[in-house]
Amino acid sequence: MAVISLFFLLFPQADLLVASLFYVPSGGFPAAKSFWEQVLYYSVPYGLMVLYGAAAFLWLFNAVFNRNVMRFTGRKLLYVLLVLGIGSGLIVNALLKEHWGRARPVETVVFGGHKTFSPAFVPVSGQVGNSFSCGHASGAFALLAFARLARRRRLWSMLVLGYGAVVGVARMAAGGHFLSDVAVSFFIMYIVTEMLYAILFPPKETP
Numbered sequence: 001m002a003v004i005s006l007f008f009l010l011f012p013q014a015d016l017l018v019a020s021l022f023y024v025p026s027g028g029f030p031a032a033k034s035f036w037e038q039v040l041y042y043s044v045p046y047g048l049m050v051l052y053g054a055a056a057f058l059w060l061f062n063a064v065f066n067r068n069v070m071r072f073t074g075r076k077l078l079y080v081l082l083v084l085g086i087g088s089g090l091i092v093n094a095l096l097k098e099h100w101g102r103a104r105p106v107e108t109v110v111f112g113g114h115k116t117f118s119p120a121f122v123p124v125s126g127q128v129g130n131s132f133s134c135g136h137a138s139g140a141f142a143l144l145a146f147a148r149l150a151r152r153r154r155l156w157s158m159l160v161l162g163y164g165a166v167v168g169v170a171r172m173a174a175g176g177h178f179l180s181d182v183a184v185s186f187f188i189m190y191i192v193t194e195m196l197y198a199i200l201f202p203p204k205e206t207p
């Protein structure tokens with residue numbers, strides 16, 4: 001994350017270059033509101049609702065009927081909830097998006113808007129903007145917590161990374177986020193996932 005952060009600080013034009021790939025001067029960002037973009041956009045909130053609801057139901061079923069289906073304990077439920085709540089909810093959406101002031105690509109003067117472009121990691125005062133970092137990508141990458149608990153961890157992790165990347169591309173194609181917004185959301189969610197796992201599931205002490 002330090003390397004990526006330094007890169008986008010030194011070369012902020014990279015964000016503009018990638019955003020320009022999805023921009024048409026006469027039509028803005030054509031992918032915005034398209035069918036596939038909307039499917040990916042709404043797949044995150046509704047998908048998370050279904051998945052976390054199923055996780056809560058599975059834990060409740062095990063607790064009430066004294067079962068151990070998929071070995072899903074209360075600690076595992078707490079883990080996946082904390083990853084989403086702290087990583088995506090608190091850090092990305094509550095702290096960064098609401099207070100950073102970075103304008104979305106579609107809002108900047110470069111792409112036909114009226115707001116000033118600002119590099120990643122540089123907070124902007126006096127400007128309302130919710131671009132940094134990407135909330136939808138952070139929600140998609142929150143599924144890394146479930147992958148961390150899965151038996152075939154590598155396979156599920158790759159699937160989650162692929163899904164998060166596709167969601168990120170969709171948000172960029174719609175003019176909603178820059179590449180650095182998506183990259184930062186990934187690193188935040190990965191770090192939170194691993195730190196909380198180390199805290200809640202410490203390695204067993206050897207005799």
